[in-house]
Amino acid sequence: MSLKYAVLAALLEGEASGYELSKVFDVSLANFWAATPQQLYRELERLAGEGLIQARVVRQERRPDKRMFTLTAAGRHDLDTFAATPPRRPTAIRDELLIKIQAMDGADPEDTRALVEEREAWARGKLARYLRVRERLLAGRGEEEYLREADRVGPYLTLLAGIALEEENLRWCARVREVLDRRAARGERPRPPAQDGTR
Amino acid sequence: MSLKYAVLAALLEGEASGYELSKVFDVSLANFWAATPQQLYRELERLAGEGLIQARVVRQERRPDKRMFTLTAAGRHDLDTFAATPPRRPTAIRDELLIKIQAMDGADPEDTRALVEEREAWARGKLARYLRVRERLLAGRGEEEYLREADRVGPYLTLLAGIALEEENLRWCARVREVLDRRAARGERPRPPAQDGTR
DNA sequence: CGCACCTACTCAACTAGTTGAATAAGGCGG
DNA sequence: CCGCCTTATTCAACTAGTTGAGTAGGTGCG
Incomplete structure (x- = not known):
């Protein structure tokens, strides 16, 4: 039900093809609503059927044809109504890593550390992308200036939310590594290392 | 697929009924893996069939009977293996509010503000619950002491991740309200208020 | 020159998640 | 004492999301 509005909201940025949307849903939108390309193509079909978006086929020379979609007045109106009403369902997060962390005490700490480092690298990458998108949006203006004057904020x-999330993520990963280190230091020498030269 | 391990991980805390798990999934686990009671009952059935958990019926006097579930050795082993292998799918977030914020520029700012305040109240409640759970876990010990000495960390x-998330959420909500205020102040007087006393 | 990757989709089959109601007994408030 | 809440679960029907493969021409890399 909400994928519908995620798609409509994405089309506020202007005309786009299914393929382009699948890219957008991978970078910025994925931040708060994930969707696979299949889901998008299906949803676009549906929305066009409902008259909330309009399709036009663009013939291309050295590429397959594509269908570009635009919001209709009906679609924009539906979206505006949606934007003004309270969410009917709470935020859902599905994070496998946290299940693994919850259960980590039965696993090898070295394996756990590797998982955390992977997440850290991923978060760093996402954060960097978000920061680049932000620079592009600001276009040299200061944040306050932008927020006062821009047509759409x-x-x-939502980008700020994504940035804050990934920064928090990185801090959390660092904390987990610290704990892992400290416990490794404690656990790895059941007897303290010899101080007297006997080995 | 991962609901399976979320359930197994929840059972690390000890024997529980489906009903009890549905409560747990509402408070702490919901933080990183949401599930409805229906999903849990179905999953418990499946896991019992696979021999990863064991059921025992508890007859009760003034309540319906309940089935209490415990991890089996096979279940614990399966979970440990899971905990040591990298997640196969990335974190997915589904947050309707962020879609509404993405599309907020077409809606009444007063409506948007109400949505943000609702989220803020919800985050405050969740944070308070997390902090109480944390006090119970620490049981008077300091955090560092706990992290060094506890059997399971x-x-x-994961609780720390939840706390950080909700704190971040609150900061973000405050920021959004600020922006809303500033733009309302700008937009609500197309002409500046009279300074000369004529009114 | 062959292989992998990119654009741009579609189809089919499957698995996971949601919703609503039903059952059944006791407790609690007005 | 009526109706709603809580405990504790099950059933059935539905919607949403995932996976894998197929099509088809083009680009880039060694």
């Missing part, structure tokens, strides 16, 4: 505010 | 680390 929604996308910037 | 996984649940504490």
